Amino acid sequence: MTVSYPPKRLLYGPGPTQVEPRVYNSMTQPLVGHLDPCFLEVVDEVRQGLRRVFGTANEMTLAISGTGSAGMEAAICNFVEPGTRLGVFSAGYFAERIAEMGRRHGAEVVQWQKPWGKVFGDDEGAELIERDKPGTVAFVHAETSTGAMQPGKGICDAAHRAGALAIADVVTSLGANEIAADANGVDIAYSCTQKGLSCPPGLAPITISARAMERLDRRKDPVEVWYLDLKLLREYYDAPHKYHHTAPVSMFYALSEALRAIEAEGLEGRWRRHLEAHERFVAGVQAMGLQMHVAPGRRIPNLNTVRVPAGVDERQVRSRLLEEDGIEIAGGLGPLAGQIFRIGIMGPLATAEGVDHFLGAFGRALG
Ligand SMILES: Cc1ncc(COP(=O)(O)O)c(C=O)c1O
Structure with a gap:
């Protein structure tokens, strides 16, 4: 061989982007079990560090096993129920992916289109939300396919006025830019590890507002993707730490080290x-x-x-x-x-x- x-x-x-030696080195630490108290401490440290980079106090902040697309799919399958309307601010490849996931999960998707590389203004965004009345809206904060940054506060404010939840894709922005999820009123923000966090690919950080979790808790039908069901994941990552799946332990070592490096800077x-x-x-x-x-x-x-x-x-x-x-x-x-x-x-x-x-x-x- x-x-x-x-x-x-x-x-x-x-992405993937350059990783510091200290992050690589952390991945060579001995494995412990995914329910070992030592691992659960690492998980807590990661959750705390993620709250800081997301700019949130959300209790429900964690790292999903999978890449950025797993974070995207978790946002869609938990918060966009089949038959409900999802409005997507669409000016690039990754907004298209959000819309496609919405359709696959049975949502009625309204795609608001702009040429790739443009962004939506606050008034324009608010008018579209008022006109089409979606239950959930989604936008891509940093559209990696075009290089354009979509401001989110106006969209989130308009979504809340309309009683909708706001999802932000911060896959490329997290770690390198301010997200201020709470100050901007983002309900669900998801990301990846392999871009602004300078870590290998493998986890999808996500944060969810209390308001969004209340909506999820009211949901009658089970989320159709068992692996990404946030209510089940909550039981694993929160006490009593009920087994759900085998978390990628070494990736958590890497993310905690990457977050420590960010903190130090x-x-x-x-x-x-x-x-x-x-x-x-x-x-x-x-x-x-x-x-x-x-x-x-x-x-x-x-x-x-x-x-x-x-x-x-x-x-x-x-x-x-x-x-x-x-x-x-x-x-x-x-x-x-x-x-x-x-x-x-x-x-x-x-x-x-x-x-x-x-x-x-x-x-x-x-x-
Ligand atoms: C804005 C955005 N969203 C989602 C994704 C999907 O992430 P992943 O490739 O980690 O699954 C990417 C990947 O580049 C992205 O740039």
Whole structure:
């Protein structure tokens, strides 16, 4: 049998992103059982750390076993009952996925559309919610497929005025940007570990307001996905810690270490570092004569989308970066395929040196 070792890459894509050695090292700690008191302490530490990065006091804050899509599906299957209306603010690939999940779970999905890369204004969002009266609304805070950041407060306020719950996809924003879930009135926010939290993929942090949990507790029919049923997960992660499934113990070690590293840096310092790296990146690509896809003020600091210049084959540029510099970036999805580069400047790479190193290699690859 031959064993092949993965090459060392610099992960400048949308995720997975670069992981600090301390987080890798934490995963080599000995396994304990998923009901061991020691593991349950790690779980509690993770839940506490997640409350801080989400900006919430929600009791129901935990990490679901699975990637960001498991968080998305948990939000949909628990809070969008079959036959009810789900309104989705849709301007990218991941909003499309939310809508698709809603349809598969039997919801009546109303998709409010915008060109990919645009965002909805507060008044516009409120009008759509008032007009279509959904029971739940969903938006993608950081739409990784376009690079646009959708502000959430106006949407959440309008949803509450209409008696609806508000779901926010913070898969790309969590850990690198302020979420302020409570201050913005988000009812359900879910994320992943492999982007702004600088951790390998495998868990889906989620936080749920008391108001949303009350709605879930009133629900008569059981949630159709047993694995993601939050009432069952609550019995596992809260006392009496009733067995539900075997939690990925080593992933919890990694997430607790990643959260400790974030804590040591300080949240505000971390957000500022990502913003400064983003500004340096934008100045650098513009100096190279390239254009950003999203308008200023609407851009996701840790996920940049750069227009592919005329006559350039973006796949060739990406291959060259990978082969010559070991750098991974991503191309566009859906209608933006071939038109943009998606470049993540996150975690340990979100520094002046990290940006300059990337720009040097990018310039060479563009030829
Ligand atoms: C905004 C957004 N939502 C959801 C997902 C799905 O997450 P995952 O690939 O971890 O399942 C992604 C992944 O890139 C994403 O960027």
